[in-house]
Amino acid sequence: MDQDGVDLLIIGGGINGTGIARDAAGRGLRVMLCEQGDLAQATSSSSTKLIHGGLRYLEQYEFRLVREALAERERLLRLAPHIIWPLRFVLPHDEGLRPAWMLRLGLFLYDHLTQLRALPGSASVRLRESDLGAPLQPRLTRGFAYSDCWVEDSRLVVLNARDAADRGARIRTRTRVEDARRGGGTWTVRLRDQATGLGESVRARAIVNAAGPWVADILGARLGLDARASLRLVKGSHIVVRRLYAGEQAYILQQPDRRIIFAIPYERDFTLIGTTDIAYAGAPGPVAISPEETDYLCACINRSFARAISPADVVWSYSGVRPLYDDDALNASSVTRDYVLDLAGEAGTAPVLSVFGGKITTYRRLAEHALEKLKSHFPGLGPAWTGAAPLPGGDLAGTDFATFRARFSADHPFLPPEMALRLARAYGTRAERVLSGAHGLDDLGETFEAGLTAAEIAYLKREEWARTADDILWRRTKLGLRTSAEGVARLERHLARAEAAA
Structure with missing residues (x-):
């Protein structure tokens, strides 16, 4: 193999691609990951941002x-205790929908399907006698509370890519795979840099x-192979409104069409509401x-909350296309969120492993299963390791996040409290790299809207592959919610100047 060859070339910079890149690099493989846009630019930044078991999936057995x-x-x-944290959910019982006994049984199973119990179990709630019921309509008198977790989804993707790169992987954003041809036990893959238009070729022993949503297109149009499994594309949309209620609890609301909708505290001053599930037949x-x-x-909100909302209250929305494995379910909401890994390539030939479906919560196990599938092609592959290795910034030295946050704030008293919290949450122990030894706000350089600084921008460009204002304001942070049109233009001018000076 030539000097530029790799063991594994991964197509796709979402949660599954970056998770596999991290796992493979940590097992000693030479890895290259190619993403045609930005990391987490499509499906992986369009989730409901939960790490959860999926209570409603129990209905599908x-x-x-x-x-x-x-x-x-x-x-x-x-x-990753900096970007993932516990969240308490309130499930009102709505007469005429799922009966209370069914909800109670589902929550019992949810509590006991695993022996791991770091989070509080479920409990019944008298909504009219609890602050948890205060935002809801008086007709909702009883319900249940249970625990799951919140995640900064796009940051989870970036941190997997960062760790992969720290272990030797080459992460290539804005790089399109033009085509690939198999021969001589390897793949020859043609790549094109989307910014410069320059092309190159790389040889790989295997492709993931x-x-x-593009998995079938990659197989057919670019690798020249037939898909042996099929996708079902489902569009999911969310809206964000000004904060609907006090408290840090989330709500899971049953609907007459048997769907459920979440209302979740979001970025301190907002409420995130979603998601829809609509069959999607367009281009991905x-x-x-x-x-x-x-x-x-x-x-959906107006059926349960005392305070009504309208489209005029929406301050932001986002949508994504979920690439679900097609299990022939009758409606989009019932399609399985499980995953299928399809390995094509007999012994002695260069394989391609395609990922169909999956959910953000199980990405790490999916990556382990992917490497197990490829093990026969890499006899010296190292053992699984990601189950005990913190993600970048998550190594809090045995303390909890509250203790880490307090220490970080004390060590940097010049940071405004909200800014200190945001940096600790986003970067964990790597926040020190963002600050770069600063002893005052002036040391962080030019300040932009919402507390963004030139030092943070430089870090995001240097270590997290950020190039554009959208990369920074919506995928590396959510400061876009607090940045005006003029603030965006100012950031774009700053990025252009930095690019010209590079």
């Missing part, structure tokens, strides 16, 4: 998936196709919420 997801929930909470590119989806989500 997905017991194995829920058990695996619950175990992963507890594990990921330990490995983790392109999400950027998508936007429709007026009908906005109306639907508002109506």
Whole structure:
């Protein structure tokens, strides 16, 4: 193999691709990951941002998936406590929908499908006698509370890529795979840099196709292979409104169409509401919420909350296309969230492993299973290791996040409290790298809206592959919610000047 060859070329910079890259690099493989846009630019930044077992999947008898997801929930909470934290959910009982006994049984199973119990179990709630019921309509008098976790989804992707790179992987964003041809026991892959237009070729002993909604296109149009499994594309949309209620609890609301909708505290001053599930037949590119989806989500809130909302209250929305494994379910909401790994390539030939489906909670186990599938092609492959290794910034030296945050704030008294919390949450122990030894705010350089500084921008460009204002404001942070149009333009000018000076 030539000097530029790799063992594993991964197509797709979402959670599955970066998770596999991290695992493979840590096992000693030479890895290259190619993403045609930015990391987490598509599906992986368009989730409901939960690390959860999937309570509603019990209705589809997905017991194995829920058990695996619950175990992963507890594990990921330990490995990334800066970007993942516990969240208490309130499930009102709505007369005429699922009966109370069914909800109670489901929560009993949810509590006991795994032996890991880092989070509090479920409990009954008298809503009219509890602050948890205060935001809800008086007709809702009883309910249940249970625990799951919140995650900064796009940061989870970036941190997996960062750790992969720290272990030797080459992460290539804005790099499109033009085509690949198999011969002589390797793949020859043609790449094109989306910014410069320059092309190159690289040889790989194996390919992982983790392109999400584009997985079939990669197989057929670019690798020249037939897909042996099929995708079902489902569009999911969310809306964000000004904070609807006091408290840090989230709500899971049953609907007459048997769907459930979440209302979740978001970025301190907002409430995140979602998601829709709509069969999608278009090209797997950027998508936007429709007026009908906005109306639907508002109506879902208005069925249960005392305070009504309308489309005029929406301050932001986002949509994504979920690439679900097609299990022939009759409606989009019932399609399995499990995953299928399809390995094509006999012994002695260069294989391609394609990822169909999956959910963000189980990405780490998916990566382990992917490497198990490829093990026969890499006889010297190292053992599984990611189950006990913190993600970058998550090594809090045995303390909890509250203790780490307090120490970080004390060590940097010049930081405004909200800024200190945001940096500790986003970067964990790596926040020290963002500050670069600063002893005052002036040391962080030019200050932009919402507390963004030139030092943070430089860090995001240097260590997290950020190039554009959108990369910074929406995927590395959520400061876009607090940045005006003029603030965006100012940031874009700063990035252009930095690029010209490089």
